[in-house]
Amino acid sequence: MTENAPLVGKRIGLLTASASRLGGGVFEAVAAQARLLRDLGAEPLIFALDDVHSQADAARFGGAPVQTFAVRGPGQIGYAPKLVPALLAAKLDLLHLHGIWMYPSQAASRWAAQSGGGYIISPHGMLDPWITARGRWKKALARAGYERRSWRRASFLHALTGAEAHDIARESGRSDSVVIANAGPNAGRIPSTARAPHLLYIGRIHAKKNLIALVTAWCQARRPDAARLTLAGWGEDSDVAALQAAVAAAGPSVHFVGPQYGAAKQALLGDARFTVLPSHSEGLPMSVLDSWAAGVPSLMTRHCNLPEGFAAGAALDCGDRPESIVPVLEQVLTMAEPEWHQMARAAHDLASGPFSSRVIAARWASAYRSAMTVGPR
Structure with a gap:
């Protein structure tokens, strides 16, 4: 990393429901995003709800500060009253929400409204029809209570694929998603011998x-x-x-x-x-x-x-x-x-090639700069 890194000195918050293995692929994607941000010169800061593996898995973020917050009430909602004050106190240049349908969506939207900072949402496939068909009434309450407001307020929504961009447009009414794939880990050597079955x-x-x-x-x-x-x-x-x-x-x-x-x-x-x-x-x-x-x-x-x-x-x-x-x-x-x-x-x-960190990082650098310029809607 050099002083010419595209995002040098920028404080970018990564907010997700679980900063541990319990978050599955979203957790892995957030850990990868933290590495990508450091390579671009930014300072990633991790915010999440507290869970049983939060402390054990904090090292996966490569030294980035990780703050987790106690949940009050049902775990499926994830209401954490100290989350919004912590986001505001962090003096972020931009906030990137990973995953939806829980209280962090409302917290991120409130941060954007109060701070005026740029705000990105990555649903991570959570608007796929197979997902939205499950727990319909809970998702209907979330839409009415905070998700639609959050989707409208975001600088933009991020889709991993073209198919997800269609899902986002169907659910949110916004057709301006930025499509950027996840970056894979660094490629190793091509196997030299065939494998057993x-x-x-x-x-x-x-x-x-x-x-x-x-x-x-x-x-x-x-x-x-x-x-x-x-x-x-x-x-x-x-x-x-x-x-x-x-x-x-x-x-x-x-x-x-x-x-x-x-x-x-x-x-x-x-x-x-x-x-x-x-x-x-x-x-x-x-x-x-x-x-x-x-x-x-x-x-x-x-x-x-x-x-x-x-x-x-x-x-x-x-x-x-x-x-x-x-x-x-x-x-x-x-x-x-x-x-x-x-x-x-x-x-x-x-x-x-197309899924390398080099290619994906260049696309994210442009997207982050744009979000910081545009701010919330």
């Missing part, structure tokens, strides 16, 4: 990830003797229990290994032939970008909103039903080495 899911354990259908398909597929499916991640107790029951019934070729981070996560990626994400709904999944950066191609659905993967040959569409997943599993478990290497190279090229 090991497939990996790593991420949040949640109904939208459709993991029960994946385990069902695995049991139905014809597999080499050495085939193995590893499921790694975290989630609500009920979701984890349902997955563990499915894994127990599937036999010894399927393993659930719980949360995996850092070196343990990289070891799993280093062993995988493909990663799998048969999701019903995503914003832009960081797990796929992690996979591509490790030179590992992916199986995913079109709901993952990464058509670049299919176009480049870095991913195969497995669909989200067992009957569509089965033939794709059988295809990749017996894939010839030259074909797999071609897909691995394509994955690496995406990670080092």
